[in-house]
Every structure is written in structure tokens, then in C-alpha cells.
Amino acid sequence: MSDVRITLAKRARAEIEEKKSVFIGTAAPVTTEEEARAFIEEVKKEYYDARHNVFAYLLTEGQISRFTDDGEPKGSAGIPTLNVLKMSGAVDLAVVVTRYFGGILLGTGGLVRAYSAAAKAALDAAGFAVMKMYAVMEIKCSYSEYQNISAKLSKAGAKEEYSDFGADVVMTVSALKENEEALSFLVTQLTNGKVQARIVRYEERPYSEEER
Numbered sequence: 001m002s003d004v005r006i007t008l009a010k011r012a013r014a015e016i017e018e019k020k021s022v023f024i025g026t027a028a029p030v031t032t033e034e035e036a037r038a039f040i041e042e043v044k045k046e047y048y049d050a051r052h053n054v055f056a057y058l059l060t061e062g063q064i065s066r067f068t069d070d071g072e073p074k075g076s077a078g079i080p081t082l083n084v085l086k087m088s089g090a091v092d093l094a095v096v097v098t099r100y101f102g103g104i105l106l107g108t109g110g111l112v113r114a115y116s117a118a119a120k121a122a123l124d125a126a127g128f129a130v131m132k133m134y135a136v137m138e139i140k141c142s143y144s145e146y147q148n149i150s151a152k153l154s155k156a157g158a159k160e161e162y163s164d165f166g167a168d169v170v171m172t173v174s175a176l177k178e179n180e181e182a183l184s185f186l187v188t189q190l191t192n193g194k195v196q197a198r199i200v201r202y203e204e205r206p207y208s209e210e211e212r
Contacts, residue, residue, distance in 0.1 A: 003177055005060070005204065007092045009129040014121035018114040020102025024050075025122030027095045029129075032061060036094045043096040050098045054115060056082035057094035072099075076111035084119040090128055095119045132207040135180040136161075137197040139171040145191050146171065152190065156183040177202060 008029040015024045026043050030036040036057040044053045054077040056067035065086075067078035081097055097118045106114060137158075141149060146169040150160055158175035175183045180199070187197045 003133045004207075005092070005131040006090045006128055007131060008090060008123065009127040009206075012122060012125035012127070014118065014125045016114065016118050016121055017102075018110065018117075019104040019106060021104065021106065021114065022100040022102065023114050023118035024098040024100075025095060025118035025120075026098070027093060027119075027122035027126045029092060029126075030057060030059070030094045031092050033057075033059065033064060033066075036066075039094050040096055043098065047098040051101045052077070052099040053096055054078055054081055054099070055094065055096045056085055056119070058082065058085045058091055060091045072111055072115075073108055076108045077115045080112045080116045081119045084116050084123065088123055088128070090123075093123075095122055097122075130207045131204050133177040133202055134174050134205050135177050135183075135202055136172065136174050136200045137180070137183060138200050139173060139187055139195060139197050141169055141171070141191065141195045143169055145169075145195060148190050149187060149195075152186065153183075156186040158183045158186075172200070173197070176207075 008027060011028040013026045015022060028039050030039055040055045047053060052070045052072055054068060054070045054072060056078055058065045065082060067082040069078045081095055085093060085095060097115050139149060153160055153173060156175060157179040158173050161172045161174055164170040184197045187195055
């Protein structure tokens with residue numbers, strides 16, 4: 001997995017109207033086909049009385065993409081919706097665009113524009129999150145070493161998540177995976193090699209520019 005992934009920040013919905021037809025875009029972050037299909041079925045049940053529930057999803061898992069026109073003319077709904085997802089630069093997301101027919105035919109070009117606009121409006125409402133890999137590390141040290149390490153963690157782009165104060169101090173700290181070596185070096189340097197930072201796990205988390 002890449003150390004950087006862009007996906008939707010949250011689930012969201014947006015609505016547009018085109019010549020009396022109402023298009024409701026619902027977007028959600030998903031990580032598997034099972035999640036995507038469950039989300040799609042949920043929206044379809046919610047809008048069971050709509051004429052069309054067009055969907056598209058894009059996953060990094062096996063580079064999977066799926067779409068359907070759901071009864072609209074071929075190429076007028078599903079592909080335009082999928083293209084909006086691809087052009088967003090995000091992955092692991094799904095969109096359902098629900099259409100309530102207003103009695104006026106839009107033509108292929110009109111449908112392409114409407115479905116694209118509804119999908120984009122849903123993505124804009126959801127917003128985007130930058131996800132990065134973090135290293136969670138454990139540092140076992142003395143109380144005096146703890147004071148020194150804790151005060152200087154930010155030099156390695158790390159932060160203290162919590163600490164257990166017993167006979168020794170056991171710190172749990174996190175840093176971007178790319179800062180893992182800098183953190184290990186800092187701890188070794190501050191304790192003259194007596195203490196080392198031990199990797200507990202790697203996990204993906206939302207990243208903020210403020211963490212730079």
C-alpha cells in the first residue's frame with residue numbers, strides 16, 4: 001500500500017435539478033466491494049420509488065471500478081459518474097446518483113451533464129481526506145529520560161499519545177512512517193544508546209498539513 005491515499009472525508013449528499021428532473025448524489029468512502037455494494041443497496045432501498053439509481057465506485061483493492069446506467073441510455077449515466085470519481089484524484093469511494101424523472105427528456109448530452117454534476121456535487125459536499133501511514137512506537141525509559149524525550153519529540157515530527165507511569169515510563173508515540181528513522185535516532189541520541197524505540201504497528205490515519 002502507498003504511504004499516501006486520498007479518499008472522501010465523510011459520507012454526504014447533494015441535489016441538483018435539471019428541467020424538472022431531480023438528481024440526488026450520495027457519496028461515501030468505501031474500502032471493499034462488499035462495503036460499496038452494501039452502500040449502494042442502502043441508497044437504492046431509501047429511494048426505492050425513483051426511476052433510476054445510477055452508481056459508480058472506484059477501489060484501490062485490485063484497481064476495481066464498477067458502474068451501471070440503471071436503465072438510462074448506454075453511456076449517459078454510469079460512465080460519466082465514474083469519470084467524475086476518476087478525475088477527483090481520490091480512491092476508495094462510491095457514488096449513487098438517484099433520478100426522479102420530471103417529465104422532460106434531457107437527451108444523452110443533458111443526462112451526461114446532469115449525472116456528472118450531481119456526482120461532483122456529492123463529492124464536493126463530502127470533501128477529501130489525505131490518509132498517510134503512521135508508525136506507532138513504544139519507548140520504555142526512566143523518569144528522567146522521559147522528561148527529556150517528551151520535550152523533544154516534535155523535533156522528529158512525533159507526538160506522545162499516552163504514557164504508563166510505573167517503575168519505568170512506557171511511552172506510546174506516533175509519527176509519520178517517513179519520520180520513523182528520525183524518531184529512533186532521536187531516542188537513541190538522547191539516551192546515549194540506552195533506550196530504543198520499538199515499532200508496535202503501522203496504521204493509516206488522516207493527515208493534516210499542521211503536522212508538518
